[in-house]
Every structure is written in C-alpha cells, then in structure tokens.
Amino acid sequence: MKKTMLAILATTALTMPAMAQDKPKIGAAVYGLNAEFMQIWSAALEEHPAVKEGLVELTIFDGRYDALVQQEQFDTMIAQEFDAIIFVPIDIEAGAAAVEAAAAAGIPVVGSNTRVNSDKLKSYVGSDDVQSGYMEAKYVLDAIGCKGEVVIIEGPIGQSAQISRLEGNMKALAECPEVKVLEQQTANWSRAEAQTLMENWLTAHPGEIDGIIGQNDEMALGAIEAIKAAGLNVTDFSIAGIDGITDALLAVKSGDMASILQDARAQAQGAMDVAIKSVTPDHEPMSDIWTTYTDMPWNGGADAEYSVPWTPVTADNVDALLALRQ
Amino acid sequence: MEVKQTVASGSEGDGGGLKRRFAVYGQKYGILVALVLICLFLSVANEYFLTARNITNVLRQTSINGILAIGMTFVILTRGIDLSVGSVVALAGIVAASLATTSSTAAAAGGPYPAVVAIAVGLLVGMACGAVSGVVVSRFAVPAFVATLGMLSAARGLTLLYGGGRPVPELTPEFRVIGTGEVAGIPVLVLIFAAVFVIAWWVLSATRFGRHVYAAGGNPHAATVSGINVRRIRFLVYVISGGLAGLAGMMLAARTGSALPQAGIAYELDAIAAVVIGGTSLAGGVGRVTGTLIGALLISVVNNGLDLMGVESYYQQVIKGVLIVAAVMLDQARHRRE
Structure with a gap:
C-alpha cells in the first residue's frame, strides 16, 4: 500500500530569484525522495555547474513512489512548457505513457538511473x-x-x-x-x-x-x-x-x-548535460564526470545511451568515498 | 473479562444456552487453538521450528509489531483506530537515534547523549504525536480514522524534515542494547515486549482506568451518564498508542543498527491485523490484550514457518489476509447472535 504523503517541494527552485524568460526550464521527475540514493542523485543535480551558475532553471518533482503521481507531474511540466525533462521512473512500463505525452508536446525526455520502456526517450544515462x-x-x-x-x-x-x-x-x-x-x-x-x-x-x-x-x-x-x-x-x-x-x-x-x-552523481549530472544539449545545441558538457569516466565519452551528447561504470568499494577507496558524503 | 461482557452484551446468564456459550468459548479460545495447531504442524514439518534459537527468533520478530498492537488494542477498545503508528515509529526512531549516534554528520548538537536521555526523548516524541491525535479525536470530534490518517502523513513528513531524509547510523552500543542486548539468553527486545504486555494486561484487567476504557468503548453514552470522563479516556489511549509506537521505533532502530526515515511503512496494518485476529472488536468495548498477543504471535509464526520451509513470501500475505477476514467473520457472527 502506498503512503499518502505530503509533497516535498523542491525548495531550491522556489527560492531562486525570478529568471529571465529565455533561460531553459528543466524539470526532473524522480520516483521518490525518501531513500538515500535518490537524495544523493537530487543533490548532485542541484550542484551541476549549469544550475549553480544560473544558466538553467531546475525544478525537482518527488514522485512519491507512485506512477500516477509521476504522470500528473509530467502533465504539469507540459502545461508549464518546460524545455526538457529528466526522468527517473518508478515503473518501467507505466513511465512510457508519460514519456510519450512529453514527446508529443515536443519536450525532450532524458532517462536516468531507472529504465523506461519507450523508444521516445532522447537518451538514457544510467548504470547497467x-x-x-x-x-x-x-x-x-x-x-x-x-x-x-x-x-x-x-x-x-x-x-x-x-x-x-x-x-x-x-x-x-x-x-x-x-x-x-x-x-x-x-x-x-x-x-x-x-x-x-x-x-x-x-x-x-x-x-x-x-x-x-x-x-x-x-x-x-x-x-x-x-x-x-x-x-x-x-x-x-x-x-x-x-x-x-x-x-x-x-x-x-x-x-x-x-x-x-552506483554513481548517482554521474548519472544525475550526465543526464543534466545531455538534457541541456537537447535544448541548447551549442552546449558543451560542464560536469567533471565526463573527464572522470573516460570509458563514457560525451560524443556530442547524441548517444542513445550512456552507461555509467560501477565502482567496487574497497578498503583502498572507501575513505575517499566517505569523505564525499560529509 | 467479566467487565467487558457485562458492558458489551448485558448479563451473560439470561437464556444464553449451550450454542451461545460454545460461540463465546470459540471466540475466546479459537485463535489460541489455531496458533497451537499451526505450531504443532510446523514442529512436525520442520526440524528447526521447535529449537530454542528459532523460538527466540519468533519472539524477537513479534516484539515490535506486538508492542504496536498492544497500543492499538487500547485505541480499538474505545472504538478508535490509530493509523499513524508506522510513521511515529520512524519519527521517534530517528529523533532518538540522532541523540545517540557517534556519527558527526547525523548527531544532534551536543551528542551523543546517554541512552536513557535518547530513549526518554523518543518516548516523549511518540506520546506527543499520540496527544495531538488524541486531542483532535476527543476534543474536536474528528473521526479517529481521519485524525490519525493526518498524523500518518504529518509524522512521516516531520521524519524526513528532521533528518533531511537521511538515515542515522552509528548508534552508541549503549543505545543498541534495547535492540541487540540479551539477558540470560533472552533478547532485551523480548523482555521489553513482555514487560509492556504484563503492564497492559494489568491496566486493562485490574485498574479503574482499564474498566473505563472498556466502558467508554462499549457504550460511551452509558459511560458518560455513569460519570466516566469519556473524552479523557479517548485522549489517553492515543497517548499510550503513540508512546508505545515511539518505544517500538527505538527498538527497531537499535535492532537494525540505524534509524531509517522510511522505517515502519505500513506497520499500522500488521498491528491492526494482530488486534483483529486476536478477537478485539472494531465496534469497541470487547477484546483482550492476551488475544492481541496471540494474534501477533500467529502472524510471526506463520511468516517464520513459511520462511523455514522456503515458501515464497507472497503466500504469507495471502494467509495473513485470510486470517484477518476469518477472525472478523467470527466477530460479526457473534454480534448478530447478540
């Protein structure tokens, strides 16, 4: 049984100063923000250089682990004429209709972290x-x-x-x-x-x-x-x-x-660069993840799929990884 | 027992007859018989079921739901319901854990505090949640279902706000005693559960407050006329349920080694299931905490037995569903006779 739960508003989006009209509006629809992994993912998205420098306007939607809620959030983004959507669906099948609705409205959708069964996806940045x-x-x-x-x-x-x-x-x-x-x-x-x-x-x-x-x-x-x-x-x-x-x-x-x-940061920031590229053709990737993972070349942001490599946690790298969480 | 019967159904003696008496005994002992039969079956079917270690496991696995169910029994006896316990588990767990963690990022200012302080605060958090629900139900006459549904949502939101949605790891060994400690081979979890049960049993069967709980649920109007402060009783049962949910939340955090903001989701359903299987009537005024104990044990034994025999967990859900409905059918049949 799904919980009825208060929506957690993406406060960063609300507290941002009023934006100029031509700044790309990017929405991120994630399946839920209750667990640590998606929190790290969302925090990384907000720390993408393009967001920090105010080049794009980012709004994060909490799907509250409900495919229907995510569908409705897509409707909202379409109605508000977002320029691109980053999508982490709760369900591989139920997400497809939402992607199609956005595609029909001419809004590119970039998948991240979790797959969706749709050929209308602009690109997918995740790990296998x-x-x-x-x-x-x-x-x-x-x-x-x-x-x-x-x-x-x-x-x-x-x-x-x-x-x-x-x-x-x-x-x-x-x-x-x-x-x-x-x-x-x-x-x-x-x-x-x-x-x-x-x-x-x-x-x-x-x-x-x-x-x-x-x-x-x-x-x-x-x-x-x-x-x-x-x-x-x-x-x-x-x-x-x-x-x-x-x-x-x-x-x-x-x-x-x-x-x-599983590198949530690379998935989020990679998806952000691909999303910006789909709106602004002359965009060059800004996240450092593209230099970290040489196995995942940028290729002009045009690939259908970017596979973020997995990193085994060992005694050697665990302290460095823990330091990133502080 | 006597009290409940008098309040709920009038005097027992007048023309009950054998059939009725049989029905009453069936309701009183039917679920115990079911538990014994299932245990007998499992003892034969699986060589490990009746080992000391497995029995300890079953008791440990019953303790958290059992404590929630005992609090729920008080509430349901007054014709109420407390849907918020799962969220209160998470809130009290994460607040208490933040006071008892050595993690530099998750600790509350000035921590870690002694476990006693953390536990006291956790209990207070639970009781405060219960007090809010209790006031809303008893003073503002909001249906319990709605009031506690609100608390279910609010307490979960507060949990996420309080910890920034992150788990609180690295709890002090002192605090973890309530989840992992043992005294003479008996887990502390089980000892706490046993203490809560004994106190609840005593309160409901031997104190004035207990009699008033039955009276307020069995016939609120008559109870008011006879001078019982029904509003106060209704308020207090939610405080009890909230406090016990807080206790259960801390036990869960201490058991899993980390307080998780998504802990306790849907726990209210298992607690209600234990109460209902144990024969407490949702119509109020009828039921016993011993029944709740048996109901909670039954759920754990079924889960444990199916795990031992390698049966898919989905069957557990089906069986639990059947048990709940069968128990309430029994309850309804009895009501019709009355």
Missing part, C-alpha cells in the same frame, strides 16, 4: 544493473572459492533493478556450477525485512550458508545484523550488496561486506 549483479555475485563466489552454498536476497519482484541484478547474479552463478543456491527470496529492498528473512534462514540452514548476495546494500546490512544477533561471526560469511550507501561504506571499512558503488 546486469553488470552490478554480476560483479557482486562474482565477489561472493570468488571469496568462497567457487564452491559452497549461497542465498540471494532480492529486490521487489518485477522491478527492473531486481530483474537485471538477478540476471547478473545468475550469470556469475552459472560460472560456478558447484555452488548451490539454498534460498532466494525478496526482502523488498528493506533492511528490517532482510534481517527477519536471514534470521529464519540461519535457523533453517545452520552452518550451511557461506555467501550472501544482497541485491542492494540495505538488505546486505540487514543480513549482517541477523548474523550478529545469532551470535555468529560476520567474517565467516562472504556478503555483498549494491549501491554504496553510507552505512554500507562504513561496513566495507570494518570488513563486514563488499559493495558496488
């Missing part, structure tokens, strides 16, 4: 979830020597990230035929749910579980808490998650788990 699923499972399997027994804690069944990350998990598992998947169940990206699930699995399979593949960091952290609560040693398990949220970085630092960082 299949790859992250493969990377985290590979880490766990390498750590247990490609044999033993693992469990998979999945995201909400049917969400695009769950589908793709599972595909990646399975790709890595196929390379280790001796490894048995003992359990595979959803904990809906939730730490508390994963903790309960893991407690019950530790009971059902005492001493059998070697590796834990959490499809996000929250759930991997929940599994760690369950292990601690059961009086077991976290280092006896190989545990991995995805996203690189702050708590997970801390857990990597203390040697409890591995995480694959």
Whole structure:
C-alpha cells in the first residue's frame, strides 16, 4: 500500500530569484525522495555547474513512489512548457505513457538511473544493473572459492533493478556450477525485512550458508545484523550488496561486506548535460564526470545511451568515498 | 473479562444456552487453538521450528509489531483506530537515534547523549504525536480514522524534515542494547515486549482506568451518564498508542543498527491485523490484550514457518489476509447472535 504523503517541494527552485524568460526550464521527475540514493542523485543535480551558475532553471518533482503521481507531474511540466525533462521512473512500463505525452508536446525526455520502456526517450544515462549483479555475485563466489552454498536476497519482484541484478547474479552463478543456491527470496529492498528473512534462514540452514548476495546494500546490512544477533561471526560469511550507501561504506571499512558503488552523481549530472544539449545545441558538457569516466565519452551528447561504470568499494577507496558524503 | 461482557452484551446468564456459550468459548479460545495447531504442524514439518534459537527468533520478530498492537488494542477498545503508528515509529526512531549516534554528520548538537536521555526523548516524541491525535479525536470530534490518517502523513513528513531524509547510523552500543542486548539468553527486545504486555494486561484487567476504557468503548453514552470522563479516556489511549509506537521505533532502530526515515511503512496494518485476529472488536468495548498477543504471535509464526520451509513470501500475505477476514467473520457472527 502506498503512503499518502505530503509533497516535498523542491525548495531550491522556489527560492531562486525570478529568471529571465529565455533561460531553459528543466524539470526532473524522480520516483521518490525518501531513500538515500535518490537524495544523493537530487543533490548532485542541484550542484551541476549549469544550475549553480544560473544558466538553467531546475525544478525537482518527488514522485512519491507512485506512477500516477509521476504522470500528473509530467502533465504539469507540459502545461508549464518546460524545455526538457529528466526522468527517473518508478515503473518501467507505466513511465512510457508519460514519456510519450512529453514527446508529443515536443519536450525532450532524458532517462536516468531507472529504465523506461519507450523508444521516445532522447537518451538514457544510467548504470547497467546486469553488470552490478554480476560483479557482486562474482565477489561472493570468488571469496568462497567457487564452491559452497549461497542465498540471494532480492529486490521487489518485477522491478527492473531486481530483474537485471538477478540476471547478473545468475550469470556469475552459472560460472560456478558447484555452488548451490539454498534460498532466494525478496526482502523488498528493506533492511528490517532482510534481517527477519536471514534470521529464519540461519535457523533453517545452520552452518550451511557461506555467501550472501544482497541485491542492494540495505538488505546486505540487514543480513549482517541477523548474523550478529545469532551470535555468529560476520567474517565467516562472504556478503555483498549494491549501491554504496553510507552505512554500507562504513561496513566495507570494518570488513563486514563488499559493495558496488552506483554513481548517482554521474548519472544525475550526465543526464543534466545531455538534457541541456537537447535544448541548447551549442552546449558543451560542464560536469567533471565526463573527464572522470573516460570509458563514457560525451560524443556530442547524441548517444542513445550512456552507461555509467560501477565502482567496487574497497578498503583502498572507501575513505575517499566517505569523505564525499560529509 | 467479566467487565467487558457485562458492558458489551448485558448479563451473560439470561437464556444464553449451550450454542451461545460454545460461540463465546470459540471466540475466546479459537485463535489460541489455531496458533497451537499451526505450531504443532510446523514442529512436525520442520526440524528447526521447535529449537530454542528459532523460538527466540519468533519472539524477537513479534516484539515490535506486538508492542504496536498492544497500543492499538487500547485505541480499538474505545472504538478508535490509530493509523499513524508506522510513521511515529520512524519519527521517534530517528529523533532518538540522532541523540545517540557517534556519527558527526547525523548527531544532534551536543551528542551523543546517554541512552536513557535518547530513549526518554523518543518516548516523549511518540506520546506527543499520540496527544495531538488524541486531542483532535476527543476534543474536536474528528473521526479517529481521519485524525490519525493526518498524523500518518504529518509524522512521516516531520521524519524526513528532521533528518533531511537521511538515515542515522552509528548508534552508541549503549543505545543498541534495547535492540541487540540479551539477558540470560533472552533478547532485551523480548523482555521489553513482555514487560509492556504484563503492564497492559494489568491496566486493562485490574485498574479503574482499564474498566473505563472498556466502558467508554462499549457504550460511551452509558459511560458518560455513569460519570466516566469519556473524552479523557479517548485522549489517553492515543497517548499510550503513540508512546508505545515511539518505544517500538527505538527498538527497531537499535535492532537494525540505524534509524531509517522510511522505517515502519505500513506497520499500522500488521498491528491492526494482530488486534483483529486476536478477537478485539472494531465496534469497541470487547477484546483482550492476551488475544492481541496471540494474534501477533500467529502472524510471526506463520511468516517464520513459511520462511523455514522456503515458501515464497507472497503466500504469507495471502494467509495473513485470510486470517484477518476469518477472525472478523467470527466477530460479526457473534454480534448478530447478540
């Protein structure tokens, strides 16, 4: 059941001084601002040089985890004649109608972070979830020597990230035929749910579980808490998650788990540059992310897809990553 | 028990007959029988169900919902409902955590404070939320559903505003004791739950206030005429529910190791489910906190059993749905007879 929740207004947009008419109006429709990842994404969008220097006018819309709310926000942006829209949809299918409505009104839509099933998208700047699923499972399997027994804690069944990350998990598992998947169940990206699930699995399979593949960091952290609560040693398990949220970085630092960082900042700022380019043809990319990721060339902002690379969080880079969160 | 029967349905003795008595006992013990049967089945079906560790797990997994459900029982006994508990869980959890964290970015000014201070503040936050709902319901006669729906939204918004939408990690070991500590092998979570249960049971069955709660829910008009301050009772049950939600929020944060702004979403539904399965009538005046305990245990046992046997979690939702409806059907059938 979806929560009824007060809309969080994009205060930055409201507090900005009145803008000249010809400044491009860019709207960002994100699926929800309750969790840390999208907060980092949104903060990075507001820190894009073009926004800070006042070259574009940015408004962020909180979709409150509801496809219908996002659809209505698109209607609002179309009515207010926004020049471009950056879209992070809640649902891969339900977002398609919104993209088509904007395209019909001649407003370019740039996808970011989460895919939408539409060929009307101007471009997509995100990270390939299949790859992250493969990377985290590979880490766990390498750590247990490609044999033993693992469990998979999945995201909400049917969400695009769950589908793709599972595909990646399975790709890595196929390379280790001796490894048995003992359990595979959803904990809906939730730490508390994963903790309960893991407690019950530790009971059902005492001493059998070697590796834990959490499809996000929250759930991997929940599994760690369950292990601690059961009086077991976290280092006896190989545990991995995805996203690189702050708590997970801390857990990597203390040697409890591995995480694959999804670079929210690069996804947001990359999408912003592509969006500005679609409105202002002579725009040159302003974010430093294009120089950071040499594997992701700008190509004149014309590519249909920009794949932001994943960064494994290790003991070597964790302090630097944590410093960015302060 | 006696009180509730007298208030709700008049004297028991006049022409009840065997059939009626059977129905009353069925309602009183039916859900307990169901719990025992399910436990028996699981003991046979899974070798680990009846181990000490698994029983500890089930109790631990019941404790947070159980505490919310006990608060909800007070409210529902007065014909009310508290939809806000899930949001209050998050708000009290994040406020208390900000006072008990060593994280430099998330800590409140001057922190970390001793766990006792953080817990006291968390309880006060919960009680304050409950007091607002209570005033709106008892003084302004706003339906409880609407008043607490408002609080559900407002408390969640306040949670996000307070912490900037970010989680509060790195809680002090002292604070985490309420979520991870053990005394003689029994989790502190379970001990708190047991204490709350015993106190609630005593309050409802042996104190004047408890009798007034039943009276105010069973027949508010008669209660007012007989000199009971029904408004005050209605106010206080929301304070109790809010305070217990605050307590549960801190236990959740201490258990998961971090207070999350999205914690507790939809927890009100499981709490209401436990109360309803436990036989407390939404029409007010009838019900017991022991029933709520059994209802909460039943939900946890079903979830635990299906996890142990590797059954997909979606079945858990279906079974919970069936249990809720079956319990209320029983309740309705009894009402019709009366």
